[in-house]
Amino acid sequence: MTPKTETTPATTAVEPEHHSSALRDSLLLGGRAIREALRTPDSLLPTMFIPLFFLVVNVGQAARIFPSEATPFLEGQSYGAFQLPASLLLSASFGGAALYLVEEIEGGYFDKLRATPISRMAMILGRLYAEFVKTIAVATVMVLLSVLVFGIHIESGILGFVVLVTMVAIWAMVFSGFMQLISLKTRSAAATQGASMIFFPLLFLTPNFVPRNQLTRPMEIAATINPVTYIMEAARSLILEGFEGETLAKGFAVIGVTMVLMLGLSVRMVNNYD
Amino acid sequence: MSAITAVGLKKTFRGKDGDVDAVRGVNLDVAPGEIFGFLGPNGAGKSTTVRMLTTLMTLSAGQAHVGGVDVAADPHGARRKIGVALQEAGLDPRQTAREILVLQARLFGMSMASAVVRAQELLELVDLVDAADRRVKGFSGGMKRRLDLASALVHRPEVLFLDEPTSGLDPASRITVWDEVRRINELGTTVFLTTQYLEEADQLCNRLAIIDGGLIVREGTPTALKQELRTRKSMKTDPTLDEVFLDATGRTREMGAGEVKEV
Numbered sequence: 070m071t072p073k074t075e076t077t078p079a080t081t082a083v084e085p086e087h088h089s090s091a092l093r094d095s096l097l098l099g100g101r102a103i104r105e106a107l108r109t110p111d112s113l114l115p116t117m118f119i120p121l122f123f124l125v126v127n128v129g130q131a132a133r134i135f136p137s138e139a140t141p142f143l144e145g146q147s148y149g150a151f152q153l154p155a156s157l158l159l160s161a162s163f164g165g166a167a168l169y170l171v172e173e174i175e176g177g178y179f180d181k182l183r184a185t186p187i188s189r190m191a192m193i194l195g196r197l198y199a200e201f202v203k204t205i206a207v208a209t210v211m212v213l214l215s216v217l218v219f220g221i222h223i224e225s226g227i228l229g230f231v232v233l234v235t236m237v238a239i240w241a242m243v244f245s246g247f248m249q250l251i252s253l254k255t256r257s258a259a260a261t262q263g264a265s266m267i268f269f270p271l272l273f274l275t276p277n278f279v280p281r282n283q284l285t286r287p288m289e290i291a292a293t294i295n296p297v298t299y300i301m302e303a304a305r306s307l308i309l310e311g312f313e314g315e316t317l318a319k320g321f322a323v324i325g326v327t328m329v330l331m332l333g334l335s336v337r338m339v340n341n342y343d
Numbered sequence: 344m345s346a347i348t349a350v351g352l353k354k355t356f357r358g359k360d361g362d363v364d365a366v367r368g369v370n371l372d373v374a375p376g377e378i379f380g381f382l383g384p385n386g387a388g389k390s391t392t393v394r395m396l397t398t399l400m401t402l403s404a405g406q407a408h409v410g411g412v413d414v415a416a417d418p419h420g421a422r423r424k425i426g427v428a429l430q431e432a433g434l435d436p437r438q439t440a441r442e443i444l445v446l447q448a449r450l451f452g453m454s455m456a457s458a459v460v461r462a463q464e465l466l467e468l469v470d471l472v473d474a475a476d477r478r479v480k481g482f483s484g485g486m487k488r489r490l491d492l493a494s495a496l497v498h499r500p501e502v503l504f505l506d507e508p509t510s511g512l513d514p515a516s517r518i519t520v521w522d523e524v525r526r527i528n529e530l531g532t533t534v535f536l537t538t539q540y541l542e543e544a545d546q547l548c549n550r551l552a553i554i555d556g557g558l559i560v561r562e563g564t565p566t567a568l569k570q571e572l573r574t575r576k577s578m579k580t581d582p583t584l585d586e587v588f589l590d591a592t593g594r595t596r597e598m599g600a601g602e603v604k605e606v
Contacts, residue, residue, distance in 0.1 A: 086454045089452060094450065097446060097449050097450060101435070101446055104438070105437045105438070108437050173435070176431060176433065177433030177434075178434060180399055180429055181447075183398075184397055184425070185450045186419045186420075186423050186450075187450050343401055
């Protein structure tokens with residue numbers, strides 16, 4: 070190898086031009102994670118096509134049971150409009166950020182980041198920010214396809230559409246945040262993948278086929294306990310009814326509380342990571 | 344001021360079968376500008392010591408300063424003083440070499456423009472200009488090591504920690520990494536190097552310490568350590584560093600069936 074000469078002595082430490090902040094560091098790491106997602110479409114596409122597959126199959130199986138003109142809870146729309154929130158929440162529940170994180174832990178890049186003077190929180194938030202951006206894109210495409218294919222219209226209008234997609238994307242951050250906690254705790258891809266199966270009870274112990282008051286009593290109790298129910302009902306209200314203050318407040322309250330819990334546990338976990 | 348000091352450094356891991364003392368009271372004093380070798384058999388406590396000195400692991404007891412900064416009291420300050428290349432070349436396989444260096448520079452507070460310039464300097468330093476815009480996934484082991492080394496240098500650290508930097512490399516790549524380490528050291532960076540290759544330590548290090556069972560059992564220049572063994576054992580010729588190592592760690596060598604065995 071030809072010897073090279075550095076222009077500056079190695080020990081003249083670089084003075085930081087920007088001070089480390091959780092926001093700046095999160096955006097830097099988030100940008101990298103978004104680039105990573107664009108380069109691995111094979112991991113991004115299932116988050117759209119699997120939920121769309123379920124949407125098509127569920128509507129195909131149940132649409133004749135629930136004709137719009139004879140089903141009051143559809144508010145005059147097709148059954149696809151009722152099913153769409155479940156598919157959107159499914160797309161937000163893949164926890165992709167956690168799988169990338171555990172890969173970094175196993176590969177040593179996470180330690181490389183830990184040896185830099187960045188905010189510890191940014192190591193969590195960077196990937197969650199990317200998850201937010203990815204879910205905004207995926208959910209937007211899903212809603213637009215649903216409008217075109219199933220003739221769904223968003224009763225709450227353009228603003229409601231924005232609120233709907235944003236709510237789903239914030240939930241994706243919360244869910245992925247909890248999955249990241251599993252990654253940090255176990256440092257194992259197998260354990261993280263296994264833990265992501267929690268989305269089954271979270272998504273299916275909900276009023277995903279009929280409203281809560283039409284479920285059997287045990288299912289109604291389970292759905293009432295399940296926090297995802299309130300996010301699903303809030304999303305559904307935006308599609309079928311418009312801006313329903315109380316329903317939306319409950320949905321966002323669940324997201325807010327779980328977000329605070331996830332961030333609190335994440336701070337503790339990353340600060341004690343040894 | 345010393346580049347690295349450690350006093351009574353200890354690390355205890357709590358496990359299901361009780362506590363394990365991985366490091367049991369290590370004292371170190373590395374002068375600025377040295378290449379300091381840290382040797383030891385597998386499980387001796389080398390990597391654990393490095394992880395404590397580089398803020399990646401908490402200290403169970405003792406104190407450590409790097410570049411005059413207390414690693415436990417001011418880990419962020421310590422991180423600005425050190426560069427770290429660990430056993431696993433910690434790189435993101437989906438990014439290009441340039442992207443990794445630019446990101447690393449920005450995480451150390453550089454503007455985009457400065458980071459781009461610094462990345463180019465480092466790509467030239469480690470001879471990766473031609474591969475700069477290729478994704479790391481397709482890099483050879485040697486290229487990954489050199490990129491890892493470059494990423495540890497983005498902020499011109501005072502102290503560079505290299506944990507088994509040539510492990511798994513072919514002889515040619517190993518010599519290339521040695522050249523890099525020498526050049527980095529000539530520019531004034533203190534190098535703390537762990538290795539299992541005694542030839543590597545003999546070639547590169549001004550001074551070294553041998554750790555075994557979580558304690559330092561020998562420390563000095565390679566020449567002094569060999570001389571001490573020769574005198575103590577009344578040997579007729581200078582021993583090799585291998586013999587110093589085996590003596591220090593209580594292991595012996597048996598020649599059998601054409602191979603060397605440690606017992």
